[in-house]
Amino acid sequence: MWQSFHIHMKLVCMLEGFDELTTPRLLALVIKRTSLQKYDQNPDAYDKYEFDALLTEAFAFGLLGIGECGPYKGDSGQRNNWGRRINNGEEDALASFVSFCDMGSQHTPILPDHGKMVNVHLGGGQHSLPCSFHTREGVRITSLDQLAEIARHTEGTDGENCTPQGGPDDTCSAPTREMDLYAVPAGRVFMFAPAYVGETFELPHVNVASGKPVSLEVLSLSPRVFDVKNFYSREESAEIVTKALAEKSESHRIKRSSTGATGYNVNSRRTSENGFDTQGRVAMEVKRRCLDVLGFDEYVESMTDGLQVLRYNKTTAYVPHLDWIDDPGRRQEHNFDSAGIGSNRFGTILLYMTDMGENDGGETVFTEGWPTGQKEEEQKPFKEALRELRESGDADFLAKGSWEEDMVAKCRSRLAIRPHSSRAVLFYSQHPNGVPDQASLHGGCPVLGGTNKWAANLWVWNAPRGGYPGSPKNEHVVKQDHAKGTQEEEYPGRKHATFTNRGVDNSFTNAKLYFQETFWGDLGFNDPSLSVNTYEGHEWNVMVDGKRVKQFIIDEKKQQAYSI
Secondary structure, eight states: OEEOOEEEEEEEEOSSSOEEEEEEEEGGGTSOGGGGHHHHHOGGGSOHHHHHHHHHHHIIIIISOTTTTOSOBOTTSOBOSOSOOOOSSSOOHHHHHHHHHOOOTTSOOOOTTGGGOOOEEEETTEEEOOOEEEETTOOBOOOHHHHHHHHHTSSSOOOTTOOBOOTTTTEEOOOOEEEEEEEEOTTOOOOOOOOSTTOEEEOTTSOOTTOOOOEEEEEETTTTEEEEETOSOHHHHHHHHHHHHHOOOTTTSSEEOEESSSSOEEOTTBOOEEEEESSOHHHHHHHHHHHHHTTOSSOOGGGBOOEEEEEEOBTOOEEEEOSSOOOTTOOSSBOOOTTTTOOOEEEEEEEEOSOOOTTSBOOEEETTSOOTTOOGGGOOOHHHHHHHHHHHTTTTTSOTTOHHHHHHHHHTTSEEEOOOTTOEEEEESBOTTSOBOGGGOEEEOOBOSSSOEEEEEEEEESSOOTTSTTOOBOHHHHHHHHHHTOOOOSSTTEEEEEEEOOSOOGGGTTOEEEETTEEEEEOSTTOOOEEEEEETTOEEEEEETTEEEEEEEOOSOSEEEEEO
């Protein structure tokens, strides 16, 4: 028996400028009864990709009105020429929603699970890619059972006293309730859609060691900035710093920060120091938690960078910049055009590890935003902020007219996030359609007090980043490089290592491979070889029954092979 709910369902189409519609219908009408025959017989028969196609069909074939949830309307009011062209004559709801879900081959990045998607069949031999569906809090809906369970817990009665109505559908009814459902086009990622400053998103699906409830609080709508409450602990913060200080490898140790997509390039206006923790135990736990917060239902390593650990000493800072990487003229092999089929950083989670006082500096400033809750008449022009700074004497040790002094003035007049140990902040660098969000311009304010500032950040990409299988390429650059006999080294210093169990020593029958203390994969008899990207000085451990029995230290060779 299926229990249905009278749902006042709001479907939000996630592109820049969110289209909204309301569809008061029975949940039982979301999918036609004939489509549920297979589901009734075996609910496990549908995986999440089949469910995406099923729900996309349900909305496309009759639940939406004409023009609802179509491609994004720009300032002109005309819809962008994105999406599949459906040969139905005049525009209808089917064409509109399908064009939203399938943005076309030139605007659909290829995600790692692209080949698993199930096409929506449109009739006449036509087919299209489906949307995926999420709750307001980012939980991906992967089955009808899950959708019904979420509906039960929306505002209203819980339906426990529901009485079967009989009849061929064998359903029972319950009072009307409301839920939000967010549609995300194929090849795109979920993003939170805040409506007002101070809005809260409770995230009970995100688990932390402390057991405290994780939530988001909206600090700004433009740029989109959120406080992430109870995201990580002071103990985790201290462990990340300790490991960063102990790192010895040249590629990952703490040193003068660099900029750019490739190579080591020092910027005179980025005076902080940084290092990377790519596979440490706490770093991996934090990275997985970041993806949970961002609406990923599975962890995808290829869509994250390593955890970047930052140290700011007195006077050090970082000029305002975008985390989104620009490649004018497409001169690099990697395709960074996230509005097309490229990949780029779409979200950043900042982790603060030091308590900074009111006048200690070290804030993260969003120079296109205004302080949370500040009225328009209270907004302070830059010249006034600079004059007040000089009168205060707080930054007299900085040269007058220097970029560092200008930064402090901006930090005292624009949207600035003050660090404290174990505070976390999320902001987006892209709009939902992949276009870079220029309002996300941000910088690291100079440290003014005697306390060093420690922080970390994780960049998350909208599709696989460079160096991973399936990462998007500028094919014309690839062909040019191949013709020259050269190939761009996207990650200087990176080594490739392979670990193999030869199956000759019984003490390694159930061996497991660890990167330092982090489990990597099974390396027992009959297990396939494990190939990894790593760096000189990294430690790889072979463990049996929880004990380390062998250790390998990566050396300077680019290709390395180890066996047990």
